[in-house]
Structures are given as structure tokens and as C-alpha cells.
Amino acid sequence: MALSRRRFLQGTGALALLAGRLAAPAFAQSAPSGDIPPILFVHGNGDHAALWMTTLWRMESNGVPRERMAAINFTDPLARTDDKVEQAGRSSTEDQRRALAEAVGELKRRSGAARIALVGNSRAGNAIRNTIKNGGRGDVSHAVLCGTPNHGVYASDDGLGNEFNGRGPFLRGLNDGDSEVTAGTAFLTLRSDGLDKYAQADGRFIGKPGAPTNVTAEGPALKGATNLVLGAVDHRETAYHPRAFREIYKFIAGREPLRIEIVPETAVRLSGLVTGTPGGVPTNRPVPGATVDIYRVSAETGERIGGPLHSSQAGADGRWGPAQVDPSWPLEFVLASPDALTTHIYRSPFPRSSEIVHLRAARPLLPADAGAGAIVLMSRPRGYFGLPRDIVLFDSKEPADVKSGVPTDAVTTLRLAAADVGRPIAAIFNRERIVMRAWPASENRIAVAELTY
Secondary structure (H helix, E strand, O other), X not given: OOOOHHHHHHXXXXXXXXXXXXXXXXXXXXXXXXXXXXXXXXXXXXXXXXXXXXXXHHHHHOOOOHXXXXXXXXXXXXXXXXXXXXXXXXXXXXXXXXXXXXXXXXHHHHHOOOOEEEXXXXXXXXXXXXXXXXXXXXXXXXXXXXXXXXXXXEOOOOOOOOOOEOOOHHHHHHHOOOOOOOOOOEEEEEEOOOOOOOXXXXXXXXXXXXXXXXXXXXXXXXXXXXXXXXOOOOOOHHHHOHHHHHHHHHHHHOOOOOOOOOOOOOOEEEEEEEEOOHHHOOOOOEOOOOEEEEEEEOOOOOOEOOOOOEEEEXXXXXXXXXXXXXXXXXXXXXXXXXXXXXXEEEEOOOOOOEEEEEEEOOOOOOXXXXXXXXXXXXXXXXXXXXXXXXXXXXOOEOOOOOOEOOOOEOEEEEEEOHHHOOXXXXXXXXXXXXXXXXXXXXXXXXXXXXXXO
């Protein structure tokens, strides 16, 4: 069934669109009319549309109208263990193909374009290739696959039903023939030069240390595509890093971007989706009734400045907002969801408007949290912490739970004593710095510094 216009614009099912009713981009030079096709951004395994937020901002800052861009939310973003066996809260390759084909058709209808471009990270590349090859080849002008394990995370005779097995029927079907791309669509692959944890020869990154995976760093490359190496970027950075943005834009637009930096707007309007983890599985299913309060906070102390800027309750579709904020304000989002910890999410200033600000309660308390006065997390959704590649400091120390070498960790945790409740905690990742407050764990509260970059 085709998505209704309301569903498409609000993102309650497959899509969350950066709608044209938001404030117009400030100081952004417009691209020539019709020069760039509409672009649909597709997230990876277990992820959501909001990971594309900085990419969308950079596109807007180069004059791409936000109404000609969209980002999909797959309802159940995690892959099944066996693609042909139903698994609660997880999706098959066919589930993703159908949802993506529907989203492609809706963006074409809405924009009036004959063809659109698709850009995907990781598992999204599987859905993009499957959609183009099996029914959508005339709809897609460009396909950009960022860190997609096109030849598998591993290639083995064990677990042949797994979507990520290079010897399994799904990937063999996509890779069959002299060319591994579908004629009529221009393909670009972007990959790391050795730091992608899902393109490693040793199985330790997939829970099988010492076992050969039979794949290499060249696994994301495809015969018949333009294949580029971005350098020492991690798995997610193949899509969300500024280096990746340059190549995505250049490939689709046919020229270099005018700028890489994000141009701020004078007024910022935010809204988005509250989702949950039923049965411990992260999904993009809405959480009706969740409450969202937003505060302006001090960049130096994390203390609130005044009362709430915004308070709302998520509707049946999980949508919250909109909230009007200043592009220079650090923010605290307080999310209270049924049967979940109250989560205090601290964010750097939002330079531009967005309708895809994704909120999800932090993980439940763990046995290791017992006795802690406060629990604080630093999270990097658009990449991993790489040591010694990156500067990573949490409360003035390098985190003990972040491994060196190939970047694999996107979250680091601090457990603090009761005496630390209420004090400021600084989270630093390279040039981004967020200061949060430590909230009492005894009140079932947890704080997260969520990095934007």
C-alpha cells in the first residue's frame, strides 16, 4: 500500500522528510534548478534516519533544497540471523526491499522527478542493490554505498542464510556476473583503508577471534562501480564523515561542493521521533505517550538556563515537537518513556533545523551499575571512538572501556560515586565538547552526552 502524504512527511512509517515548511536555509548558495536529483538517504543495521542529519545539513549548505531530500526509517532495522527465518523485531532483505521501493516511489511522486539518487551506509547498501536489481533499475540514477559489506562481513560455509555471509545466496545473487552493479545506474562505493571493523581478515570483530573471515578491506568495492578509498575512517564514517560528504556530493552533483562546513540558520526548528527497544531489540517503532522536555544549558557547566524551552508528549505516531531554539544554544533533552529510565540527553548546539531528531531511552541498568551514584554515557552515533586516532576524554580521562586499534566502540560509560551527583562532566571528542550533569541513579535517571560530529 502506498504511503499517504501525511505518513511520508511525518515519518511515522518508512520515511522522515526534511519538509519545506521549515525555515529557509540561511546564506546557502542555491544549486542550479534540476541539476541534482532528489536524494533518499538510507541508514544501516540497527540505525535510524537521524544519522544523516549532518549530511543533510551539509547538502542544504550547498544549496540543495531540503524538500528534495528524505531519510528513511526502517521499522525494524536489525537484520535476521537467518534471512528466511522470522525473528521478532528484525527484518529480512525482502522487508527492506519492499520498504525502500515504496520510499523511492513516494519521493519520486512528491518531487515529480523521473529518477532519484540513493545513498546508504552499511546494510543499507544491500537494500539499495536489491531494490535496483529487482524492480527499481529505472528509478535510480545514482547509488552511493558507504562501507557496505558487499562481499560479506565474512565468507563461510557456516550460516549461509545470514545476509552478511559472502557465500550465502543473498550476496551471491547480487554479485553474480562479470559486473557486480546493475546497468543504467551509476554506482559509487566508499570504503576505509583498514579501519572498518566489518572489513577485517580476522574474525575477532564478529566474535570469532583468530578465525579467518575470508574478506579484506577491499570487500566493499564492486566490479563495475567507481570505488574510492577515503583513508583512515571507521565503518560509520565512510558515510557520515566530511570526507564522505565531499565524495557523495561530487558524485551526484558532478562537481565539487562549494563548502564542507555547515552554514547556520538564524532560527532553528526541531522535531522528531521517540522510539523504543521492545524485548531489548532497538527498533524504529514509536513510543506513544513519551514526554520530551528541552532546556537550554550552560556550555561550561551543563546547568539549565531558565525553564523548559519546549514540553510535549509523543503522539500515537511517536512524533514530538516542534521546538524553536537558537543555533548557539547547547541543549538538554529529558526523555521520560514508559518502563524506561528517564534519560537526560545533552547535545551540542543545532546549527540548522531538523525533523529527524531521534530520541530513544538509554539502556536499562546493568549488574555492573549496582551501587553507582550516577551513570553517564558518551555516545557517538555517526562513528566510533578510535584510539590513538582520536582525542577522546571523558571527565578528563581517556576512557578505559574504549579499545585501541580498529575503532569498534561508539559508547563509553562512567559510573560515579554518590558524591559526584550534580557535578559537571565533560565529554570531549576531537573538536566537539559537551558538558552534562550527573543525575542520581537512585531516581532511575541516566545522562548521555550525544555527539553530533
